[in-house]
Amino acid sequence: AGRPRRSLTTDSARFAREVLEPVRAIVGERGLLTDRDAMQPLMVAWRDNWEGRVPLVVMPASTEELAAVVAVCARTGTPIVPQGGNTGLTGASQPHGDDTEIVISTRRMNRIRAIDLDNDTITVDAGVVLQTIQETARAQGRLFPLSLGAEGSCQIGGNLSTNAGGVQALRYGTARALVAGLEVVLPDGRVWDGLRGLRKDNAGYDLKQLFIGAEGTLGIITAATLKLLPLPTASATAFLATASPATAVAWLRRAKALLGESITTMELMERRCVDIAMRHNGAIRDPLADRHDWYLMVEIADQGEQAPLEARLLAAFEAGLENGELLDGTIAASAEQAAGIRRIREGAPEGQRLEGASYKHDVSVPVSQVPRFIAEADAALAARFPGIRSFAFGHLGDGNIHYNPIQAEGGDKDLWQSFLPEVNLIVHDIVARLGGSITAEHGIGRLRINEVPRYKSAVEMEMMRRLKRCFDPQNLMNPGKLLPDAG
């Protein structure tokens, strides 16, 4: 996508003189990588499906250093790939494969700057690992609720740049909802200090929101002031069986009325997800005696005592049984049992990876449309690709389904892989017809870049392009990501 790129190393003497040496003078030897082997882990995506190549990785230790490096890039027209924990799933944090960019990594910017317990905010450098923020908040009796499978290695700058969701978004919102202020280095090297710890601020446009979910295309986030919440004192976890996505949605409606704000997690899974998770991980067990077609993994959390909270979940479960929305279920009686239930959900993606070619979709539709989406997509794919195995799981409460059908059992993996564009088209056209989005959580990156114009109106594309040009007229920030023809 975009204009042809120029390799930075075609004129290596010039690159050394104009970029490498000025950058070295700013960040010192510790802040640089130029050795291909040392850079390699930062070049490859978590799923191994993207790999890039750059002549230089810069790891500034402070906002001032990072801003000075970006100023060098602006002066010399050097394209930049911002990188956090490199756990993104869309190829957005990998450079292209041809030495046309440099990577700026925030891994050395990892200070907790301040905690304000009266204001319930924490201010952190962009490179702080998500789990560190959770643990720091917890040590102060507070909750930072953003939670996802990659939390031990993803960084808050990456979480904000992808507007990460995760398993608790139903209650606490996506990353966007948890930000009070940002500090950003703009593509020309200036620093915008928007680190205001305010919950109310109507003085003009809410500029921080532009950088959240921008996938590093408008500037580099260097710090954030994040909102903290009260730490729940009780939680309960259940594994429930239901007949279909429609009955799951019906029970969700009842559960919201009975359990209100306390629902943090409402994950839907079809039986095949459970089977495959168990097949590939001996530690995973089905806690129910009978087989069912669909399941819900539910978690609730609140202030107060444990027993009344569990009793509320039990009452909602029993109401579901009485009304035919649920067929069976169990409520964890210990932290160990709760962990066992969570493992089933967590084991689904890994089990799927080992089953052959699969087609990953991270879509969202209105919650009311989830049953229709799954039914229509299953029928359309089965008609076109006999033997294809349906594999749907995800955040039902947010209407965010990871709809990841798997190739027919025993079929040729390469052949099935070649069907990907057509499978995407079928699935995403149904999503669009139902008023949904082709990416609910993971973003566009390079993975969906060529699909975007089909699903956004000309007006929306034009607004996005204008914003990009306004912030980054040289198209230096993560080129070839998010916007197909920004260059």
Ligand code: FAD
């Ligand atoms: P990176 O991968 O390094 O970068 C992601 C994007 O942000 C790139 O475009 C990059 O250029 C940009 N970027 C990074 N840092 C900055 C910065 N400081 N300023 C500007 N731009 C920047 N995602 C979810 O939403 N929900 C999930 O439940 C979820 N589960 C996951 C489970 C696993 C096992 C894995 C591997 C990934 C999962 N993800 C999930 C995807 C991924 O973890 C998130 O997208 C995460 O937010 C990325 O953070 P990161 O620090 O690794 O960013």
